[in-house]
Amino acid sequence: MKKHPLRSAGAYCAALWLGLTTLGAAAAPQYDPGASATEIRLGNIAPYSGPASSFSVASKTEAAYFRMINEQGGINGRKITFISYDDGALPPKAVEQTRKLVESDNVLLVFQSLGTASNSAIQPYLNGKKVPQLFVGTGATRFGDPKKFPWSMNWPPSYEIEGYIYAKYILETHGSAKVAVLYQNDDFGKDILRGLKEGLGTQSAAKIVAQEPYEVSDPTVDSRVLALKASGADVVVNAATPKFAAQAIRKMSDIGWSPVHLVTSVANSVGSVMTPAGLANSKGILSASYMKDPTDVTWASDAAQKEWEGFLQKYYPDADRTNNMTVYGYLAAQLMVQVLKQSGDNLTRRNIMDQAASIKDLKLGMLLPGISLNTSPTNFSPVNQMQMMRFDSTRWQMFGPVISATETAKK
Template sequence: MPAMHVRLGAFSAALLLAAALSTAASAQKKYDTGASDTEIKIGNIMPYSGPASAYGVIGKTEEAYFRKINAEGGINGRKINYVSYDDAYSPPKTVEQARKLVESDEVLMVFNPLGTPPNSAIQKYLNQKKVPQLFVATGATKWNDPQNFPWTMGWQPNYQSETIIYAKYILKNKPDAKIAVLYQNDDYGKDYLKGFKDGLGAKAASLIIIEDSYEVSEPTIDSHIVKLKASGADVFMNITTPKFAAQAIKKNAELGWKPLHFLNNVSGSIGSVIKPAGFENAQEIISSQYFKDPTDAQWKNDPAMIGWNQFLDKYYPEANRADASVMYAYIVSQGLVHVLKACGDDLTRENVMKQAANIKDYEPAGLLPGIKVNTSATDFAPLSQLQLIRFKGETWERFGEILSADVGG
């Protein structure tokens, strides 16, 4: 009989221990609004309509990627619930959608919302609410400002770094340039313009012979191109979003204007810009890139490209594989998954930002060799390296070394 007691005692001790362990485990699990044992709710805002609708494929690719992650078991057993709304690239609409995501959908974060003016419109609101505005889809330099906006973080190399690199190239290779600049008249265009002028330094005033801006509401920029050509410029710094970039390339060709043409990398997509503008019209354009171009034959047998194609075959077969935005979305989605995995069972908004600010030499599939993601508590610019590329035939060719022009917030 006493032996029975001992056994029971050991059994109840084991039960107590199991109970204590499960309490400890549940105590270690920390959730904010939008996270639970079974799901992580991610909000997103994209221009599925309007003047920047070419970028809508980013949202569609992300949705497909999270379906893949869910099909493979989710993140630490939790499924991603991805809620994406259209703001038509209109800041008042962005504000409306951000409020809806935070206050009625109750998302954990707003991930990769697109565009500089739209993100500018919601930055203060999300920071006041302490909701991560994570890996925004815009390269404006101001997203790297952890001191004033600790809940906002960029992703891609910032616009100022990019145009500083073009400016340095011009100073070295065409020191007597006569430069015409066309830019979108908003925060996005002005940020690029500032970097360009900073890169040219004291020579900016003498080298830039004409600056012209257009409104995103204009149906066409043809008249601007006519004006720029008339200036006699032999270098064209083209700071435009895809729709207008394609128009500019076409109009240059129509007018027979053949300046040394620099195109900002947010419009470097062969599928949504170059092909519609005509390959023959885009020869020798210089841009920059930080991820692999899906149309480049040299990556045909590259494991990252094979993985990308397999993902699209299964989850987004109708994707236009010549569209660089699809690759961009694939890479930034991996970045989010990397951060969420690092959060473990502490899915608080604070920990999301903490993990996002602690990325070391991370290489999501699809980045160019040698380019890595790095962040810290004082550096909210995950990517800061670029490679110059030149358009030849039907593809971009890389040239020179991987360059970096770090610009703080």
């Protein structure tokens, strides 16, 4: 049967219209609460008060970074509204403030909430609500477990891996030494201790002669330091947050005790730890890092450091440039911006998590050379590389190779 030309043309036009309509629908922006054509709302909690308040510098830096991004036009034309509340490092307060962010402020996600205890307290709530808990301010291993907590992802390296790295260093350089551990009695300290024991392997029970936990509510750790000295240890692993790490360094000096001393990456800031503890008292301390240290003259002419300095000068002029939490917050904010850019016009919580789990070899200027960020659906830890360093009483000096978690990890 011969087709009627007008009828065939009409059918073609209808099919074309249907195809264009379907294409337009597929390309239409998609939003979950906290996102719109003009705005992206990010929530945050930080200890602006209390014993962990030195960490709040990270959130202040992130707020400044997002102000800069907004001045530059935002993310795909959308401005970032960054809502940050004080939790005083108190888990009940963290839960209260997080519920406020989600249920009253209608944030799209919670970004870079600080502290192990606070994040542990809010993790079940956010995962139950399917709200991304992205790039949290802790390396506790529970935030890099996509099977158990698919809506949580950490930012700093796993504390367990960090403890493992220190164990390998101890075995290689102080093989016959006795080891004592000062640790915060939460997931942070316990993960460092677990990684240390795994790294020491079958020698763990014999080599670790003292383990002294402290609570974040304790006024000092002086008595814990005295107990560690009494153990006869030659090496101390100091898994404390800045205030208590500084106290321990000073107390060791006061009692004339000079063991090989390693502090974790959360407490190696020149501004918030070494200076309060006394620069002379801190000489020779060891640690590991993945970020450029702003006090290190190695980076004085580095283009990335100059860019960081220019950012602080304009957007956070009161920042203490010796406090590496400004670098930490700067890098975390850059990673968040990268994920938002990748998300394009699909600003659903599901797509945000998918994009966060699709970071491939991302190099940011203030990361140490040789270190890049990578994630996948089975890897929720963006930073998996660190390098050892030694404090010379004025600055940190890097030594040895960049160590990858895949090289040291449990085999």
